[in-house]
Amino acid sequence: MTISDSSSTGHFQKTTLPSGIRVLSESIPSVRSISMGIWIDVGSRDEADSDAGICHFIEHMVFKGTANRRAHQIAQRMESVGGYLNAFTTKEYTCFYARSLDEHLERALDTLSDLILAPSFPTRELEKEKDVVIEEMHMYEDSPEDFVFDLMESQLYKEHPMGRPIIGNEKTVRSFSRQRLADFVNSYFSPNRTVVTVAGNVNHSRLVKMVERRFDHSDRQESRAPRVPLNGYVPGSIVSEKPIHQAHLILGTRTFGAHDHRRIALSVLNTLLGGGMSSTLNQNIRERYGYCYNIYSFANLHSDSGEFGIYVGTDPKKIERSKKLIFRELSNLASHRVSDRKLQAVRNQVKGSVMLSLESMDNRMMSLGRQEVYYKTYKTLDEILEQVATVSSNDLRNLAEQLFKPDQFSIVELIPEKLNQNLN
Numbered sequence: 001m002t003i004s005d006s007s008s009t010g011h012f013q014k015t016t017l018p019s020g021i022r023v024l025s026e027s028i029p030s031v032r033s034i035s036m037g038i039w040i041d042v043g044s045r046d047e048a049d050s051d052a053g054i055c056h057f058i059e060h061m062v063f064k065g066t067a068n069r070r071a072h073q074i075a076q077r078m079e080s081v082g083g084y085l086n087a088f089t090t091k092e093y094t095c096f097y098a099r100s101l102d103e104h105l106e107r108a109l110d111t112l113s114d115l116i117l118a119p120s121f122p123t124r125e126l127e128k129e130k131d132v133v134i135e136e137m138h139m140y141e142d143s144p145e146d147f148v149f150d151l152m153e154s155q156l157y158k159e160h161p162m163g164r165p166i167i168g169n170e171k172t173v174r175s176f177s178r179q180r181l182a183d184f185v186n187s188y189f190s191p192n193r194t195v196v197t198v199a200g201n202v203n204h205s206r207l208v209k210m211v212e213r214r215f216d217h218s219d220r221q222e223s224r225a226p227r228v229p230l231n232g233y234v235p236g237s238i239v240s241e242k243p244i245h246q247a248h249l250i251l252g253t254r255t256f257g258a259h260d261h262r263r264i265a266l267s268v269l270n271t272l273l274g275g276g277m278s279s280t281l282n283q284n285i286r287e288r289y290g291y292c293y294n295i296y297s298f299a300n301l302h303s304d305s306g307e308f309g310i311y312v313g314t315d316p317k318k319i320e321r322s323k324k325l326i327f328r329e330l331s332n333l334a335s336h337r338v339s340d341r342k343l344q345a346v347r348n349q350v351k352g353s354v355m356l357s358l359e360s361m362d363n364r365m366m367s368l369g370r371q372e373v374y375y376k377t378y379k380t381l382d383e384i385l386e387q388v389a390t391v392s393s394n395d396l397r398n399l400a401e402q403l404f405k406p407d408q409f410s411i412v413e414l415i416p417e418k419l420n421q422n423l424n
Helices: 054-064 071-079 102-117 123-141 144-156 170-175 178-188 204-215 263-274 280-287 316-335 340-357 361-375 381-389 393-403
Strands: 002-006 011-016 022-027 033-040 084-089 094-101 194-200 237-242 247-255 292-301 306-314 410-416
Touching: 011 204, 022 204, 022 361, 033 102, 033 361, 054 071, 054 084, 054 094, 054 102, 054 123, 054 178, 071 084, 071 094, 071 102, 084 102, 094 102, 094 361, 102 194, 102 204, 123 144, 123 170, 144 237, 144 247, 144 306, 144 410, 194 204, 194 361, 247 316, 263 280, 263 292, 263 306, 263 316, 263 340, 263 381, 263 393, 280 292, 280 306, 280 316, 306 316, 316 393, 316 410, 340 381, 340 393
Parallel strands: 022 194, 237 410
Antiparallel strands: 002 011, 011 022, 033 094, 033 194, 084 094, 247 306, 247 410, 292 306
């Protein structure tokens, strides 16, 4: 099955192979490069507690050798022609990607497919990579801004896989064996969970034939366990201490998921509140009061849930005042209509951000993959911008009224050691 669509910026095509693999491309003939991603519909929320971090660990280990190449050959494969390889893991999917000149499309696909279809998980590299990943854990723990977000997620999704760090923990990572990694890949890296996306100067028919040749011998059959349903959300608070100078504060709440029709309005509302130097939070808390250097809001949507929140780094003695100011701004958006002039400015900001992001082939490829993983459909740039343009002041106020209820926010504070008793 092939689907084709054109927009003012490129030509989109999608083909679903008999095996279930989906191949998507956006042809941009004006460039001489391609960005390719192979997406697997499995993430950290799909792991059992005893396997916490295995998706991320597999992401590391596939680069350590395959049936066809050693680690140094994998690294040189794209770098020798000026390209690069990388990968990342999220709560709900894993992506392996490459960037190269368009003439090296086949090399990019050959290299990425080798990582996914023939990882060897060499025993001699396994223990070394465990040390590497554990050092990565320590790096995040030593970064207050990263650590406070892990704390917030653990509060928003208590006793649920969504609340665990993607990287796992030292105990589970130390327990991973070569056979365990191979079993997980065979169970979860199945064709019907695989999406190949390419953006750039690409011929779709040629790409489809190449994917068929690389993947036609894969006999993996999906045997993954169903995802654990979300549990109920109960707001709460966490106060944690570390040997730091600045306090790090997040006010966060759960929201709807990526399929909710309000997601575009949420993007506009998030930009209005905390997206950039002109945002409400920045102007009214950093610029007016000088309470912080860094403050912003965030909105992350998953298949069946999401998070919205505000982060601020401030002097420990200003935590309570910062909270009051933040909640005041949330209340204002829930009780007052945004002016037409301000709304148009925010729409233009979102529009410009979206359009500028699509100057990058990597971003275009990532957009193709995320849309396919979550929606199994494709929206052109023009369709996205049309949705942004239809967001009204009433939409923003209604959404703020629904989301910005103080008693529904969890509060996480990461503060300097020994200051817990002296914050006021």
